[in-house]
Each structure stands twice: as C-alpha cells, then as structure tokens.
Amino acid sequence: MNSKERKKIEEELKDLLREKGLKITQQRLIVLRVLAENRGKHLTAEEIYRETCGILPGIGLATVYRTIQLLTQLELVDRINLDDGFVRYEIGDLEEKSAGHHRHHHLICINCGKIMPFEHDLLDNLECSVTDTTGFIIRDHEVKFYGYCAGCAKKLKLN
Amino acid sequence: MNSKERKKIEEELKDLLREKGLKITQQRLIVLRVLAENRGKHLTAEEIYRETCGILPGIGLATVYRTIQLLTQLELVDRINLDDGFVRYEIGDLEEKSAGHHRHHHLICINCGKIMPFEHDLLDNLECSVTDTTGFIIRDHEVKFYGYCAGCAKKLKLN
DNA sequence: TTTGGTGCAAAATTTTTGCAGGCTA
DNA sequence: TAGCCTGCAAAAATTTTGCACCAAA
Numbered sequence: 001m002n003s004k005e006r007k008k009i010e011e012e013l014k015d016l017l018r019e020k021g022l023k024i025t026q027q028r029l030i031v032l033r034v035l036a037e038n039r040g041k042h043l044t045a046e047e048i049y050r051e052t053c054g055i056l057p058g059i060g061l062a063t064v065y066r067t068i069q070l071l072t073q074l075e076l077v078d079r080i081n082l083d084d085g086f087v088r089y090e091i092g093d094l095e096e097k098s099a100g101h102h103r104h105h106h107l108i109c110i111n112c113g114k115i116m117p118f119e120h121d122l123l124d125n126l127e128c129s130v131t132d133t134t135g136f137i138i139r140d141h142e143v144k145f146y147g148y149c150a151g152c153a154k155k156l157k158l159n
Numbered sequence: 160m161n162s163k164e165r166k167k168i169e170e171e172l173k174d175l176l177r178e179k180g181l182k183i184t185q186q187r188l189i190v191l192r193v194l195a196e197n198r199g200k201h202l203t204a205e206e207i208y209r210e211t212c213g214i215l216p217g218i219g220l221a222t223v224y225r226t227i228q229l230l231t232q233l234e235l236v237d238r239i240n241l242d243d244g245f246v247r248y249e250i251g252d253l254e255e256k257s258a259g260h261h262r263h264h265h266l267i268c269i270n271c272g273k274i275m276p277f278e279h280d281l282l283d284n285l286e287c288s289v290t291d292t293t294g295f296i297i298r299d300h301e302v303k304f305y306g307y308c309a310g311c312a313k314k315l316k317l318n
Numbered sequence: 319t320t321t322g323g324t325g326c327a328a329a330a331t332t333t334t335t336g337c338a339g340g341c342t343a
Numbered sequence: 344t345a346g347c348c349t350g351c352a353a354a355a356a357t358t359t360t361g362c363a364c365c366a367a368a
C-alpha cells in the first residue's frame with residue numbers, strides 16, 4: 001500500500017471516529033498504519049503488537065486487542081481465520097468496498113503455507129443462485145480453498 | 160441420523176482404528192455417537208463433553224479434546240469455525256465423501272444465528288476456474304455466507 | 319503382557335476486563 | 344474540565360500436556 005492510500009484510509013478512520021464521538025489517538029493511528037503497511041500479510045494480534053512496539057514502545061497488548069476490535073467494527077479491517085489456531089487481521093480495500101464487493105477470498109497452500117487472495121465473478125452467480133433457491137439474503141461471505149499452490153504442485157509433481 | 164447410519168459410521172471408525180493399530184475404546188465410540196446424534200448442530204468441544212458425560216460420567220474433558228482431534232484427522236468429523244469465538248465440530252457425511260465431494264457449506268443468519276448447510280454445483284465450476292487461472296490445485300474448501308435466513312428476511316421486511 | 323488410552327491437574331495460549339492514571343476534545 | 348483511552352496486571356476461557364494408572368488386544 002502506497003503512502004497516498006495510507007493517508008486516505010487514515011482520514012477514513014479519523015472521520016469515522018469523529019462521527020461516533022470517539023477519540024483520535026496515537027495508538028489507533030499506529031495500529032491502522034501497521035495493518036496498512038502489511039497488506040496481504042494476514043497478521044495475528046501478537047504480530048501486530050510486536051510491530052506497533054517498534055513504533056511506540058510501551059503500547060499495551062490490551063490496547064492492540066481493543067483497537068483491532070474497533071477497526072473491525074468500523075469495517076476498516078477484516079478478521080480471517082485460517083484454522084491454524086490464530087485469528088488474523090487484514091486491512092480492507094477501500095476500492096473494493098466502494099464497488100460494493102465484500103471481502104476477498106483466500107487460497108491456502110497446505111504444503112508451504114502461502115496465502116494468496118483472489119477475486120472471482122463466479123461467486124456472484126453462486127450468491128444469486130443461493131438466494132433464489134433458499135431465500136437466504138447474503139450480506140457477506142468468506143471463502144477458503146485449501147490445496148497446493150502452483151509452485152508446490154510443480155515441486156510435488158501433482159500436475 | 161438414523162441408527163443404521165450410526166452403525167455404519169461406527170464400523171468405519173473401528174476399521175480405521177484397527178488399520179492404524181489404535182485401540183477401540185468406549186470413549187471414542189461415545190464421542191462419535193454424540194456427534195452422530197447431533198448432526199447439523201455444530202457442537203463445541205464443551206457441548207460434546209457435556210453430552211458424553213450423560214452417557215459415561217467421569218469421562219475427562221482432555222479425552223474429549225484428544226478424541227475430537229483424532230476423529231478430525233481420520234476425516235470422520237469436520238472442524239467448523241463460525242467466528243463466534245468457538246471452534247465447532249460436525250460429523251461428516253459418508254455419502255458425500257464417497258461421491259468425491261468435500262465438506263459442505265454454511266449459511267449463517269446474522270439475525271437469529273441459525274446455521275443451514277447447502278451444497279452447490281456452481282462451486283465446482285468456481286474451483287475449475289480458479290485452478291485454470293492460478294494453477295492452484297484445490298483439495299478442500301470452506302465457504303460461509305453471512306446474511307439473513309428466509310424467515311428473518313421476511314420478519315425484517317428485507318425482500 | 320504390552321502398548322496405547324484415560325483422567326486428573328497443571329500449564330500454556332489467547333483474549334478480555336477492572337482500575338487508576340493520562341490524554342483528547 | 345469531562346469523559347474516553349491507555350497500560351498494567353489479573354482473570355477468563357479454551358486447549359494442550361505430563362504423569363500415574365487402566366484397559367484393549
């Protein structure tokens with residue numbers, strides 16, 4: 001994420017905080033910045049904490065937890081669970097959001113652990129079809145595919 | 160799940176245990192039975208423990224955890240994470256498995272909390288398309304749709 | 319009899335909460 | 344200044360592990 005995008009999401013956070021009568025604090029800006037600088041890395045709470053410590057030594061782990069929770073509620077950050085025992089967090093995409101899409105999806109390599117995002121139009125069809133057959137109105141989704149990434153598939157001669 | 164199906168999955172477990180030189184114990188059969196009797200209920204470890212206590216008082220929580228882990232490894236049980244802070248477990252479907260499908264998907268109502276399973280062919284198309292474009296070879300998947308079930312949608316006049 | 323399994327309790331992990339003091343608006 | 348926010352430490356909650364005893368094969 002470049003500095004212009006970072007600035008934009010920072011303004012977004014400030015606006016949201018003001019709107020709700022909450023305070024703009026160093027800690028909140030720093031946690032957001034760490035997530036912005038690590039887009040696509042899927043950090044755990046502990047990892048976010050370690051990063052923020054480098055910027056603001058003395059910040060408390062509890063504050064990090066509280067801030068992550070807040071950012072998730074404000075829909076600036078997505079919570080991801082890769083079933084490896086850790087809850088992970090990733091900054092949302094403003095473009096994606098304004099285009100009406102919700103969170104993107106993940107390909108998780110069960111050999112090397114690499115996590116790749118992907119977007120797909122076919123999912124829209126799937127959603128329509130689900131609503132048609134069940135009457136269920138979809139607001140958000142989470143899709144995870146577990147398997148072998150192209151590199152590992154080649155190495156393991158799976159194709 | 161009827162008694163014939165329960166018997167079948169119990170035999171499946173016994174075969175798998177023998178195959179691996181593991182022992183067939185009361186505890187293992189009981190945990191499997193509890194999961195079989197609560198198909199579609201998505202029980203937490205604690206809930207499974209409470210149920211097993213009714214059948215075999217004195218069973219240890221640690222044993223329940225160890226057994227769930229074993230059953231998951233044997234692919235008789237699926238682990239589900241609904242992001243509500245609990246890891247849940249559900250018995251797998253032998254038919255589904257032998258038909259080459261992997262675990263099914265969940266519609267989660269964000270109003271009443273109801274969880275509905277669904278199967279869909281469109282997902283196969285999606286998988287093929289993902290593999291074609293990225294080279295990622297899919298072995299398993301997990302799909303969750305969050306939204307409003309038909310009942311809640313009606314009540315809330317969302318449609 | 320041998321080996322793996324169980325129950326218990328303690329430990330390890332991750333996350334939340336209470337509270338006194340500090341900072342934002 | 345008023346009230347929200349923070350850091351710290353303790354507590355909670357969930358899951359794992361060590362160990363002595365027990366049970367299946």
